Amino acid sequence: MNAEQILFILFGAVSLIGAVAVISFRHPIYSALSLVVTFFAQAGLFLLLGAHFVAAVQVIVYAGAIMVLFLFVIMLLNLGTLSVKGAIGGKLKGFAIILGILLAIEGIYIATNVLNNTAIAAAQPATAAPNTTTYDIGELLFSKYLLPFEVTSLILLAALIGVIVLVKRSSNDSI
Amino acid sequence: MENLPFSVLIISSIVKILFIAHLLIIGVMAMIWAERRVSGWMQDRLGPNRVGFQGILQPIADGIKFLFKEDLIPDHVDKPLYVLAPAMVLIPALVTIAVVPFGSSITVLGHEISLQVADINIGILYILAITSLGVYGVVLGAWASNNKYSLLGGLRSSAQMISYELTLGLAIIGVLMLTSSLHLRAIAEAQGAYPWHWNFLIHFPAFLAFTTAMFAETNRLPFDLAEAEQELVAGYHTEYSSMKFAMFFMAEYMHMIVGSAVTVTLFLGGWHFFGLENIGGPVWSGVISFGIFFAKTAIFLFVFIWVRWTLPRFRYDQLMNFGWKFLLPVTLTSIVVTGTLWIITGSRLVVGIGNAVAGFIVVSIVAGLLVMDAPKPAMQDSDNPLTPTALNAIE
Numbered sequence: 001m002n003a004e005q006i007l008f009i010l011f012g013a014v015s016l017i018g019a020v021a022v023i024s025f026r027h028p029i030y031s032a033l034s035l036v037v038t039f040f041a042q043a044g045l046f047l048l049l050g051a052h053f054v055a056a057v058q059v060i061v062y063a064g065a066i067m068v069l070f071l072f073v074i075m076l077l078n079l080g081t082l083s084v085k086g087a088i089g090g091k092l093k094g095f096a097i098i099l100g101i102l103l104a105i106e107g108i109y110i111a112t113n114v115l116n117n118t119a120i121a122a123a124q125p126a127t128a129a130p131n132t133t134t135y136d137i138g139e140l141l142f143s144k145y146l147l148p149f150e151v152t153s154l155i156l157l158a159a160l161i162g163v164i165v166l167v168k169r170s171s172n173d174s175i
Numbered sequence: 176m177e178n179l180p181f182s183v184l185i186i187s188s189i190v191k192i193l194f195i196a197h198l199l200i201i202g203v204m205a206m207i208w209a210e211r212r213v214s215g216w217m218q219d220r221l222g223p224n225r226v227g228f229q230g231i232l233q234p235i236a237d238g239i240k241f242l243f244k245e246d247l248i249p250d251h252v253d254k255p256l257y258v259l260a261p262a263m264v265l266i267p268a269l270v271t272i273a274v275v276p277f278g279s280s281i282t283v284l285g286h287e288i289s290l291q292v293a294d295i296n297i298g299i300l301y302i303l304a305i306t307s308l309g310v311y312g313v314v315l316g317a318w319a320s321n322n323k324y325s326l327l328g329g330l331r332s333s334a335q336m337i338s339y340e341l342t343l344g345l346a347i348i349g350v351l352m353l354t355s356s357l358h359l360r361a362i363a364e365a366q367g368a369y370p371w372h373w374n375f376l377i378h379f380p381a382f383l384a385f386t387t388a389m390f391a392e393t394n395r396l397p398f399d400l401a402e403a404e405q406e407l408v409a410g411y412h413t414e415y416s417s418m419k420f421a422m423f424f425m426a427e428y429m430h431m432i433v434g435s436a437v438t439v440t441l442f443l444g445g446w447h448f449f450g451l452e453n454i455g456g457p458v459w460s461g462v463i464s465f466g467i468f469f470a471k472t473a474i475f476l477f478v479f480i481w482v483r484w485t486l487p488r489f490r491y492d493q494l495m496n497f498g499w500k501f502l503l504p505v506t507l508t509s510i511v512v513t514g515t516l517w518i519i520t521g522s523r524l525v526v527g528i529g530n531a532v533a534g535f536i537v538v539s540i541v542a543g544l545l546v547m548d549a550p551k552p553a554m555q556d557s558d559n560p561l562t563p564t565a566l567n568a569i570e
Contacts (some may be wrong), residue, residue, distance in 0.1 A: 029256070029318060036311070056300035062343075065309025065337065068314070072333050075318050075326065134297060134357055 011128055028074045032067055039063045053134040112163035176538040179286055187288045195292060204234035204430040210428075210480050217484045237421075245419035249320075252414060256319035258311030261422035266309060268429035271305045273385025274298045275436045276360045277468050278446050281461030290465055291360060298359035299351065302437055303344050306392060309430065310336040313394070316423070317411035329547055330489065331400045339391035339398075345484055345506040346385035349378045349513040349530070353523070363445025368452075373444040377527040380534025381509040382442045384502045390482065391498070393430040397486040400494060419545065435475040436468075443471055500541055508537045 018038035025031045035088035040060045141149050179187070208223070208231055214220025223230040248257060278290030297302060317329020353374075354362045366373045375382040391398040402410030412423045439445060446452050446464035448471075453460055466497050489497065512533040516526045 021326060029315075033315075052295070052297045053300070056297045056304050059304035060300065060307055064304060064310075064340075068307075068310055068333055069316075071311075071314050072330065072337075075314065076329060134300075 004048060008045070011041045011044035011048065014038075015045065029071065032070045036063050036067050040068070053137050075163075112117060179288070183286050185423065187283075187286070188292065188388055191288075191292050192273075195277065196269065199269065199272055199429060199432060202432045204238070206209075206428045206432065206476060207234045207237070207424075210483075213477070214481045214484045217481075224242050226425055237330065241421040242335050244358055245428075246418065247416045249414055250319045256315045257414075258419075260312050260316030260319055261327040261419045261426075262312070263315060264309065264426040265422050265429070267305045267309045267312075268426045270499050271302055271433045272436065274301050274359055275361070275370065275433070275440055277436070278461055278465035279452060281364075282457035287457075289360070290461060294358075294360055297357050299347055299357045299362075299441075302359075303340075303347075306343065307418055309392065312423075312426070312495065313411050316415065320414035321413070322414050322544075324407045325411050327399050327554075328402055328407045328413070332394060335394075335400065335494060335498070336392055338495060339388040339502070342388040342498065342506055343500040345503070345510060346381040346388065347441065348506075348510045349381045350374050350381040352510075353377065353526070354516060360438050363440050363447070366444045367445060368444075368447045370444065370449075372523075373442065373447075375442040377523050377530065378509060378513065379527070379531050380505045380537075381513075381530070383534075384509075385442065386438060386452045387502060388498075389434040390479070390558055391494075392540060393427060393434060393479075395427065395431070395479065396483040398494065399488060400491055431476060431479050432472065435472045437472045437481070438475060439468060443475070469476045490535070496545070499521075500545065501538065504541055505536050508533045 015038050018034045018036075018041060021034035022031045022038065026033060039058060043055040043058040043063075046052075046058060211233070212222040212224075212230065223233040226232040228235045248254060273292040274295055276289070276291040276294070280287050280289040282288070282559070313336075314329045317325045317332070320326075350362060351357065354365045356362060356365075362374075370376075394402065402412070412420055416421060421444045446468040448467045452464035452467055454463060509530055512529045513526055516522075516529045520526070
């Protein structure tokens with residue numbers, strides 16, 4: 001077992017523990033923090049793949065911006081501890097069971113494939129792609145994927161404007 | 176760097192880590208002393224001058240006092256997060272310094288060792304990522320204290336840090352475009368020996384915006400609304416005492432030192448100064464380059480203190496207006512102007528002039544719009560010296 005494998009197991013374990021903690025903690029602040037831990041572990045996994053840029057962006061965008069906003073909202077609303085009964089209603093229970101079964105089937109499928117080594121062999125060419133440096137990503141974004149990139153930014157802009165319009169109107173009404 | 180033998184790499188890394196971490200902590204002590212003496216000087220009083228020569232051992236006395244105070248944890252706090260928060264403030268401040276190149280290189284026993292702990296490709300992104308985490312400690316400390324003043328301080332702080340982080344990130348883009356690298360060492364090397372080649376002249380508006388955002392990120396005056404004494408007692412660290420308070424305190428100074436070091440690397444030419452860094456052999460040139468870097472950082476730190484004891488605190492709406500309506504347009508314009516002029520002319524001089532002119536125009540336009548848009552004096556407290564017009568004067 002080399003250093004890379006040890007680090008992979010470490011990051012993978014931390015990521016899984018964090019993910020389980022997100023849904024097991026009763027208090028939303030602790031859940032949000034567990035999610036931050038998961039994001040960090042995933043950034044570590046990206047680093048192991050050599051995708052430095054993606055790792056940094058993962059921390060900047062998810063851990064640094066989005067989760068801070070989550071915390072901000074949780075603190076502002078001062079959400080208390082959630083009770084289990086309130087969190088999972090009777091109607092959602094059936095839905096949850098169906099989704100759980102689907103997830104279990106998917107897990108078993110992946111596990112069997114990994115044991116047969118077919119999935120790993122199939123995924124090998126994709127993971128071996130060399131274009132992971134910032135320079136390569138930038139070049140791809142501004143040449144091959146220019147249209148998707150611009151469309152994505154337009155969607156984000158539309159969402160931004162939508163939020164501002166909604167907030168503006170309500171504040172005018174109250175005054 | 177890559178062709179070092181493994182043992183040399185490990186030993187040199189450990190030495191560098193120990194050196195820079197201790198330098199940072201000693202720097203914090205020196206800064207606390209300097210701040211108290213300089214503030215005393217600016218207010219025409221003495222400041223601490225009893226412990227040691229000119230009071231230079233005062234921070235040690237303070238540290239001993241903090242360590243021996245009772246480590247009080249109030250009953251009404253959320254204990255795990257209350258204990259975690261000071262560490263989460265301190266750690267981001269400490270680990271950022273790892274990627275800052277604090278000198279050129281030293282040749283010891285035939286091995287060329289660069290004066291930088293971790294020479295990574297995504298240096299700037301790493302700094303931005305770690306800086307964006309600094310807010311967690313403040314927010315968690317505020318929330319875990321279970322105190323209304325603390326919570327208000329934490330909310331203010333998180334809103335402020337999120338707003339100014341945008342400026343912080345965008346102000347660097349111009350520098351990146353001209354260097355075409357995220358490598359901090361490459362950026363420092365690309366700036367050359369003479370002050371008129373350094374980035375702060377080429378990207379003057381971005382430099383000012385970056386420095387301002389850096390002040391905001393450290394939560395210091397004139398941006399210390401998170402701990403405005405008159406309104407919030409001590410803000411997010413109201414409930415903290417003894418060493419836990421000291422950790423918040425140390426983190427603030429550490430943020431200042433690291434912020435200054437990053438600014439020096441990005442905008443003020445790193446360890447370059449009129450070719451002085453090349454004098455004197457493979458060993459001494461490294462030492463001299465470190466000395467130059469240290470001196471530049473120290474001068475910048477003095478500016479931090481200077482600003483703190485000169486400028487009054489912003490009002491909260493002014494703070495937000497300033498961040499979103501001044502700094503953001505200035506940095507965005509700077510990006511467009513830098514990119515366009517660099518592609519067309521390829522001359523740093525033209526880019527520099529264009530940036531300065533564009534920055535001036537944007538500031539005038541925004542200032543004009545704000546003055547026109549300002550509420551009528553009847554609605555505003557007319558005796559308040561910090562109306563939006565006065566804010567423009569500060570800018």
